[in-house]
Amino acid sequence: MRTKHAQAADHFIHESPSPKAQHNAAIHLRRKRDVAANELQEFEELRTRASEIKKHTLTHLDQYLEEFEKNALANGVQVHWAVDGNEMNARVYEILKKNEVPYIVKSKSMLTEECGLNHFLEEQGMEVYDTDLGERIVQLAHEPPSHIVVPAMHKTREEISALFHDTMNTEAGNLDAKYLTLSARKDLRQRFMNAKAAVTGVNFGVAETGTVTICTNEGNADLGVNKAPVQIHCMGIEKLIPRQEDLGVFIRLLARSATGQRITTYTSHYQKPRAGSEMHLILVDNGRSHHLGMEDFWEALKCIRCGACMNTCPVYRSGGGHSYGYAVPGPIGSIIAPARNFEEYDDLPFASSLCGSCSAVCPVKIDIHGQLLKWREVIVEEGEVDTKKSLPMKVGSWILSRPSWYRRAGKWARKLLSWFPGIARKTVNDWTKGRELPEPPNESFREWYLKTRKNEENE
Amino acid sequence: MKRMNSRETILQSVRDHKPAPVALPTRARTAPPPMDVLDRFVFHLDGIGGVTRFFESRQAALETLKQSSSGLMLRDLIQGESTIQEDSVTEPDVTAVEARFAVAENGAVYITDQEVGHRQFLFLGRKLIALVPQDALVPDMHEAYDRIKLSSVGFGIFIAGSSATADIAQILVRGAHGPAEMEVWFYGQQSKVMSAE
Numbered sequence: 001m002r003t004k005h006a007q008a009a010d011h012f013i014h015e016s017p018s019p020k021a022q023h024n025a026a027i028h029l030r031r032k033r034d035v036a037a038n039e040l041q042e043f044e045e046l047r048t049r050a051s052e053i054k055k056h057t058l059t060h061l062d063q064y065l066e067e068f069e070k071n072a073l074a075n076g077v078q079v080h081w082a083v084d085g086n087e088m089n090a091r092v093y094e095i096l097k098k099n100e101v102p103y104i105v106k107s108k109s110m111l112t113e114e115c116g117l118n119h120f121l122e123e124q125g126m127e128v129y130d131t132d133l134g135e136r137i138v139q140l141a142h143e144p145p146s147h148i149v150v151p152a153m154h155k156t157r158e159e160i161s162a163l164f165h166d167t168m169n170t171e172a173g174n175l176d177a178k179y180l181t182l183s184a185r186k187d188l189r190q191r192f193m194n195a196k197a198a199v200t201g202v203n204f205g206v207a208e209t210g211t212v213t214i215c216t217n218e219g220n221a222d223l224g225v226n227k228a229p230v231q232i233h234c235m236g237i238e239k240l241i242p243r244q245e246d247l248g249v250f251i252r253l254l255a256r257s258a259t260g261q262r263i264t265t266y267t268s269h270y271q272k273p274r275a276g277s278e279m280h281l282i283l284v285d286n287g288r289s290h291h292l293g294m295e296d297f298w299e300a301l302k303c304i305r306c307g308a309c310m311n312t313c314p315v316y317r318s319g320g321g322h323s324y325g326y327a328v329p330g331p332i333g334s335i336i337a338p339a340r341n342f343e344e345y346d347d348l349p350f351a352s353s354l355c356g357s358c359s360a361v362c363p364v365k366i367d368i369h370g371q372l373l374k375w376r377e378v379i380v381e382e383g384e385v386d387t388k389k390s391l392p393m394k395v396g397s398w399i400l401s402r403p404s405w406y407r408r409a410g411k412w413a414r415k416l417l418s419w420f421p422g423i424a425r426k427t428v429n430d431w432t433k434g435r436e437l438p439e440p441p442n443e444s445f446r447e448w449y450l451k452t453r454k455n456e457e458n459e
Numbered sequence: 460m461k462r463m464n465s466r467e468t469i470l471q472s473v474r475d476h477k478p479a480p481v482a483l484p485t486r487a488r489t490a491p492p493p494m495d496v497l498d499r500f501v502f503h504l505d506g507i508g509g510v511t512r513f514f515e516s517r518q519a520a521l522e523t524l525k526q527s528s529s530g531l532m533l534r535d536l537i538q539g540e541s542t543i544q545e546d547s548v549t550e551p552d553v554t555a556v557e558a559r560f561a562v563a564e565n566g567a568v569y570i571t572d573q574e575v576g577h578r579q580f581l582f583l584g585r586k587l588i589a590l591v592p593q594d595a596l597v598p599d600m601h602e603a604y605d606r607i608k609l610s611s612v613g614f615g616i617f618i619a620g621s622s623a624t625a626d627i628a629q630i631l632v633r634g635a636h637g638p639a640e641m642e643v644w645f646y647g648q649q650s651k652v653m654s655a656e
């Protein structure tokens with residue numbers, strides 16, 4: 001059973017050994033993003049353009065999928081289609097078995113995370129080596145990623161050092177990031193060199209040319225697929241863009257939004273397999289086509305997975321990425337998850353302060369906080385909100401709409417709170433989770449205003 | 460047969476669910492601001508830990524390559540004068556490759572199958588040196604994509620600086636899986652064209 005966000009976040013804040021690590025890392029990326037975005041005069045224009053290109057592609061997705069497939073096939077790529085995660089996993093396994101692959105090297109892919117590919121392959125007795133350093137760290141720690149760009153964001157150097165000591169026998173207590181990184185490189189080197197198959201995700205598929213575009217800083221995806229005789233790319237159907245020239249818009253936005261880099265170190269375009277090797281492309285639906293039909297919510301499919309909305313989100317930063325209990329955490333995860341599995345993730349739209357910062361930084365202009373609010377409406381209408389949340393809300397809005405009641409209620413609440421501060425924590429527990437209740441003021445703003453005005457008039 | 464079915468199922472579901480059509484944007488894109496492209500390039504490559512060097516001619520650059528890598532293991536993808544065996548496992552000290560052009564706004568160079576031969580060579584070894592004619596410099600990624608034709612190559616890549624990660628406590632470490640150092644060697648004269656002034 002998945003733990004609901006409020007509970008998981010509460011646990012993270014109060015029980016995790018380093019609840020601030022994630023916050024510090026995320027705010028650091030947010031600041032770097034601002035510098036890179038502000039340096040570009042046309043940044044806002046790029047965001048608008050990116051949003052329009054994505055909307056166009058999604059509203060013509062069948063045509064672009066067919067065009068993409070046609071061009072990829074002509075390039076000698078083997079194209080597969082998977083209705084859901086199980087089918088994707090089965091397809092990958094089939095390819096690996098046919099080629100008698102003993103293990104795979106894998107680069108970061110939120111899609112394979114979503115579909116549980118690692119777990120599935122391991123159950124079939126296949127070894128999986130995650131090669132992105134952050135993913136390798138969480139793999140060794142038997143944890144899911146806490147961020148889509150920086151998967152081990154929640155871990156401190158001390159924790160990673162201890163983990164590497166246990167799993168790779170590195171020097172105990174050595175906290176040097178360079179030493180730790182190069183130890184992981186060394187540990188994976190032979191795996192890369194002898195790999196028979198490499199699996200990657202896809203950042204952008206270009207319909208016009210059948211191109212698979214992959215952006216990384218480590219070069220792990222490229223080393224993997226260019227060493228191994230079998231390369232497999234798993235791609236969600238929403239990752240398409242129409243033309244080569246559209247890449248200009250998205251490549252300029254992606255790294256700037258994600259980490260404040262101007263471009264990732266490696267931006268690779270794969271059209272054809274190398275001589276004597278195989279290139280497979282698996283196009284995965286897994287709920288996306290259905291999501292496309294949700295009038296208020298389909299634009300979430302524009303997402304290019306930059307992680308900017310997470311970095312800027314106060315709820316994500318304090319509650320941590322694991323609290324969402326979904327492959328994609330943060331604001332974007334909170335609007336995607338209920339579209340894919342409403343019953344399971346109906347708490348996520350409430351994991352937000354609705355401050356709107358996510359929408360303000362999103363490079364493809366998804367109205368994230370607008371969708372969060374709409375999801376809340378849907379959930380309340382469906383009667384999915386328990387009375388603990390909805391009853392105080394109803395009482396609250398009834399009082400708010402009646403000024404005299406509001407004044408009376410406020411006066412009594414202030415008195416009550418100063419006499420019995422624990423009362424708020426007990427009665428509106430879920431609401432105050434993760435929030436510090438400020439000292440109640442002795443007088444309301446209205447009382448202060450009336451008094452001050454009277455004083456001023458008297459002067 | 461099953462595969463055919465999944466394909467049809469997905470395409471049909473997309474057709475059934477796709478929202479009302481939205482047009483592709485047709486507005487002309489914003490022109491890049493006036494800039495000294497060479498100056499911008501050097502600034503950005505420096506910012507990501509790369510090194511830019513200048514040579515009078517291609518010949519002069521190749522001479523320097525030869526001299527500076529004497530005693531080192533060199534994989535020379537330009538003239539084929541490698542000092543290591545051409546097998547795939549050996550990791551050289553230096554890999555030298557020709558790049559088609561460079562991008563001012565981010566310090567990247569563009570390389571394809573045609574320049575590198577075996578794609579994996581770009582990701583092996585300690586240092587990557589890319590040779591670029593000095594007049595082959597574009598201001599931004601829009602012009603970069605205008606200049607290339609993905610459909611005519613099997614593989615094309617932009618490389619900006621060296622392999623890097625900051626996955627451990629945001630501390631930047633170079634040489635995560637690929638080369639730890641990157642140098643761009645410009646040769647010849649700078650083009651007079653500075654981009655939209």
Ligand code: SF4
Pocket residue numbers: 257302303304305306307308309310332358361362363364365366368
């Ligand atoms: S929703 Fe926007 S900001 Fe968030 S990951 Fe996706 S593209 Fe980035």
